[in-house]
Amino acid sequence: EDKVVQSPLSLVVHEGDTVTLNCSYEVTNFRSLLWYKQEKKAPTFLFMLTSSGIEKKSGRLSSILDKKELFSILNITATQTGDSAIYLCAVRGGSNYKLTFGKGTLLTVNP
């Protein structure tokens, strides 16, 4: 059974701090790893990673994948209160488009 484990489950920081969110996975026939941000509604897409060692960056967010060690990290620098959300990691494997989600990391950024 495919498995995605995120850590920590929750994190409280102050504005301006840098955070690192972790995602490890076990999946057959790995295709890609995706990060999503979920506020009060449905998740919004952040990154899709398919190759090891290539950092993807969008503003203050960046992510990298290690396919040998089966994990990915999501970094957020200079955090803002608007970064407060649940960050979900999902892995696609197998022969279809099915995603397996981790439980998410609840990030709270205090002013």
Added chain:
Amino acid sequence: GAVVSQHPSWVICKSGTSVKIECRSLDFQATTMFWYRQFPKQSLMLMATSNEGSKATYEQGVEKDKFLINHASLTLSTLTVTSAHPEDSSFYICSGTGGQLISYEQYFGPGTRLTVT
């Protein structure tokens, strides 16, 4: 990015009644749509995968006779919760992929919050 809409955004129904949730891809043809359920403080759990014109594939533990999925067109999929019970109260989210989307990207609808009293 591609846009997926859901209707209704929230619904309250009485135990024993049926509720239909619509999921529409507004600017792409969703050859594949997914239905997820999310309980409070839990992650998204895939319920079923539907390909346009085919029967849905349900995940283990999801009752196909209770959660009826129809994907009759490339822009519309529906989930009907039949004989709803309070334990079916949850946040239901659909996502779609296909058409001209970058391979394997899924775009999520805004979700439907179902409360069964």
